[in-house]
Amino acid sequence: MSKLTATATPADNGTRLDRFLSEQFPDLSRSRAKALVKEGAVTAGGALADDPKAAVRPGITYEIDMPPPVPATPEPEDIPLDVLFEDEHLILVNKPAGMAVHPAPGSWQGTLVNALLHHCKGELPGIGGVERPGIVHRIDKNTTGVLAVAKTEAAHAGLSALFKTHDIERTYLAITRGAPRPLVGTVDMRIARSTSDRKKMAVIRDEESEDGRHAVTHYRALETFGELDKGTGLPAAALMECRLETGRTHQIRVHMAHIGAPLIGDPTYGKHRGIKAYGAGEAFIEATTLARQFDRQALHAASLGFVHPVTGDDVFAEAPLPEDMAALLTALRRM
Known part of the structure; x- marks a missing residue:
């Protein structure tokens, strides 16, 4: 560098x-x-x-x-894609954990862009004069779920406008350590890059400060699991539904950690990978062990809906919960 x-x-x-x-x-x-x-x-x-x-x-x-320069032209790679919707203008895919969206240092190959260049070969008229897929929004490398990509200039401009005006319905599922209080609410707090660690984002606590970007997350607990400690009545873990008004970097991870419910497995915003819980027995041991060993943030982009920027049709896609999160939920329900 x-x-x-x-x-x-x-x-x-x-x-x-x-x-x-x-x-x-x-x-x-x-x-x-x-x-x-x-x-x-x-x-x-x-x-x-x-x-x-x-x-x-x-x-x-x-x-x-x-940073080191990014290669000018990512190479097409024959990587299987889970396609949820596709027409001549758009493609919606279910991105797996471990796949970066764009080529970058440490991930020059095996990215979603590499896969899309192969999948859409000959179908990309070009974005800005270059044959490439139009990435309008991203999800983290280790977050799974629905991602929309433009195949044409018109779709790219239309999708960008929809995201800018927040005319997109986005639902995420997260499994958290503990649960927020109240179990239903909204976090409306600006987010900026952390002054102590450039790789992290942080909530701006100073109401008079003009730093950061506006960020709003609506959340509700769909299920709660176990007990934090005997007699407290506080959940040891929860399945949360999060709906975004804005789409800031690490928004759900930062907001949920800020209200006391960091995502299980989050290596950046969770002080502990697993959960703290009261209990005993095989089911309890299985659940707490799976939570402790979960090796990514337990976050899934479950659905995405919007009005097609070219045809005007309603577009809605859902991605099933990935196997690792489904297995963790099953164990937590038995706890």
């Missing part, structure tokens, strides 16, 4: 950060500079600078950790 460094002069005072960076480094477009800032790759005087609109201050040294 290379570094780019520039120190602001009095003439730069008040310039937007993304503009300043693009002016300092001619090979860096303003849109690319903006993306790097949002990705947490920029520091100002050693502190994280994650707002592209922030005003540059003279005398401050700005540094960019430049």
